[in-house]
Amino acid sequence: MHSEPAVKIAGLVKHYGDKPAVDGLDLTIARGAITAVLGPNGAGKTTTIETCEGYRRPDAGTVRVLGLDPVAQNAALRPRIGVMLQSGGVYAGARAVEMLRHTAALHAHPLDVDALVERLGLGSCGRTAYRRLSGGQQQRLALAMAVVGRPELVFLDEPTAGLDPQARRATWELVRDLRRDGVTVVVTTHHMDEAEQLADQVAVIDRGRVIATGSPEELCRGGAENALRFDGPPGLDLGPLLKELPEGAAATETTPGSYRVEAPVDPQLVATVTGWCAASGVLPERLSVQRRSLEDVFLDLTGRDLRS
Numbered sequence: 001m002h003s004e005p006a007v008k009i010a011g012l013v014k015h016y017g018d019k020p021a022v023d024g025l026d027l028t029i030a031r032g033a034i035t036a037v038l039g040p041n042g043a044g045k046t047t048t049i050e051t052c053e054g055y056r057r058p059d060a061g062t063v064r065v066l067g068l069d070p071v072a073q074n075a076a077l078r079p080r081i082g083v084m085l086q087s088g089g090v091y092a093g094a095r096a097v098e099m100l101r102h103t104a105a106l107h108a109h110p111l112d113v114d115a116l117v118e119r120l121g122l123g124s125c126g127r128t129a130y131r132r133l134s135g136g137q138q139q140r141l142a143l144a145m146a147v148v149g150r151p152e153l154v155f156l157d158e159p160t161a162g163l164d165p166q167a168r169r170a171t172w173e174l175v176r177d178l179r180r181d182g183v184t185v186v187v188t189t190h191h192m193d194e195a196e197q198l199a200d201q202v203a204v205i206d207r208g209r210v211i212a213t214g215s216p217e218e219l220c221r222g223g224a225e226n227a228l229r230f231d232g233p234p235g236l237d238l239g240p241l242l243k244e245l246p247e248g249a250a251a252t253e254t255t256p257g258s259y260r261v262e263a264p265v266d267p268q269l270v271a272t273v274t275g276w277c278a279a280s281g282v283l284p285e286r287l288s289v290q291r292r293s294l295e296d297v298f299l300d301l302t303g304r305d306l307r308s
């Protein structure tokens, strides 16, 4: 196995005019995993990804993809990576599936085109010109083009933007299968549920820098939104429970018979609450642990205001 990361970025700076789009960004992406790159509009995600693909030259810093310099060693890198751009990169008049077959033929060990077409529901688009495909069909074709050559590493920029739920699921399945086959996947998305569902690792970018990394689990751990809920007889006296909870915790009856305990959720908290229930002769029904979602974490990190 490779110990070298799939992507290693150190101190990346990229300006458009005098405005920094990426401003001293460090990021390491492990091989064989799915990494989601998240960030508000204009945070610098696409610029970073395009630099990894060799489309943009860094103003400062170093970028290595599969150990190669994406600009200086582009010819060696290109056949080993798959790229799905946010828009196009496809000749508008070309026929959908023919284009995919042509792309497959350029690679030594392509995926089975017919199977890929079926998986992504592109069967009906066979001879249709690219420009006449619906937005979702174009999107799925772009995904197919990115993966058909069996790359070691794929970059997917917002692969499910604008897709219907069925196509989103088909895309997720395909991405998981890629990981199973050992492919490294880097995906940008604005769908936090998608990152939560798919990603082994998440990197949050804001104002051209990485401000948080970790697995979705790690990022969601801790924080004020964590809560434990249960149902029981209405009107329970929560005073004695409160005394046993850690400082800063809250316990409320949200609607008659529904209780919410707000505190960092850990096994000890569950033990305290169920211990109190046992001592009070209360059977807690529908006891559930609510953890912070990735969306909560994302908004905490990047703020709730719209970016200009």
Ligand code: ATP
Residues within 6 Å of the ligand: 016, 020, 021, 039, 040, 041, 042, 043, 044, 045, 046, 047, 048
């Ligand atoms: P989004 O989520 O909206 O796709 P992003 O995180 O991918 O955003 P980038 O596309 O990398 O962000 O853009 C970062 C900043 O650089 C933005 O302020 C954008 O306006 C600017 N920018 C991007 N491309 C160019 C360009 N070709 N010329 C000038 N400015 C650009």
